[in-house]
Amino acid sequence: MNVEESVTSLKAVIRDVPDFPKPGIVFKDITTLLKNPKAFRRALDLFTVLCGDHLADKVVAIESRGFIVGAPLADRLGLGFVPLRKPGKLPGKTMRHTYTLEYGEDCLEIHDDAVTPGERVLIVDDVIATGGTACAAGELVRKLGGVVAAYAFLVELSFLDGRSRLEGDVLSLIHY
Numbered sequence: 001m002n003v004e005e006s007v008t009s010l011k012a013v014i015r016d017v018p019d020f021p022k023p024g025i026v027f028k029d030i031t032t033l034l035k036n037p038k039a040f041r042r043a044l045d046l047f048t049v050l051c052g053d054h055l056a057d058k059v060v061a062i063e064s065r066g067f068i069v070g071a072p073l074a075d076r077l078g079l080g081f082v083p084l085r086k087p088g089k090l091p092g093k094t095m096r097h098t099y100t101l102e103y104g105e106d107c108l109e110i111h112d113d114a115v116t117p118g119e120r121v122l123i124v125d126d127v128i129a130t131g132g133t134a135c136a137a138g139e140l141v142r143k144l145g146g147v148v149a150a151y152a153f154l155v156e157l158s159f160l161d162g163r164s165r166l167e168g169d170v171l172s173l174i175h176y
């Protein structure tokens with residue numbers, strides 16, 4: 001199977017859920033990919049190759065589905081892992097950023113010692129829609145003095161052009 005065929009096979013196991021979490025949104029449900037061991041491994045293999053050329057020190061992944069792909073990616077690339085979490089979840093001193101979503105408003109926090117000045121990070125999430133979440137993640141990393149090596153997503157909703165909100169390299173495996 002070549003890369004294009006592999007990506008097509010992954011698309012086939014991502015489920016569209018119409019009108020979730022609210023009317024008009026077609027939710028890309030990756031749980032149907034994750035429960036399929038061959039598809040999950042194939043997605044991680046391709047994702048690792050996609051991100052492997054970008055020199056980085058850490059993966060910064062976005063709660064919660066970003067953790068599912070971000071943690072194995074960090075392990076495979078030999079990088080540290082940093083969780084970005086919803087407010088009130090991280091026990092240490094945090095920095096916070098509020099942003100707008102495709103369906104509402106949200107807020108992310110990072111431990112203020114999670115990234116040190118000059119460190120290069122890969123920002124990882126499962127899906128990029130409007131780009132607001134990833135943009136907020138980039139802001140937090142830069143506030144701590146980190147450098148965004150690239151943004152990386154398993155799925156990109158290209159028609160929403162979220163990547164135009166992000167500065168720097170934007171990598172995605174599966175496009176709609």
Ligand code: AMP
Pocket residue numbers: 025026027028029062063065100101102103125126127128129130131132133134157162
């Ligand atoms: P955005 O900030 O609009 O790029 O939204 C990205 C975040 O919301 C990611 O954490 C995604 O998991 C989630 N998300 C937004 N829209 C969708 C969608 N249509 N299908 C699946 N996840 C989505």
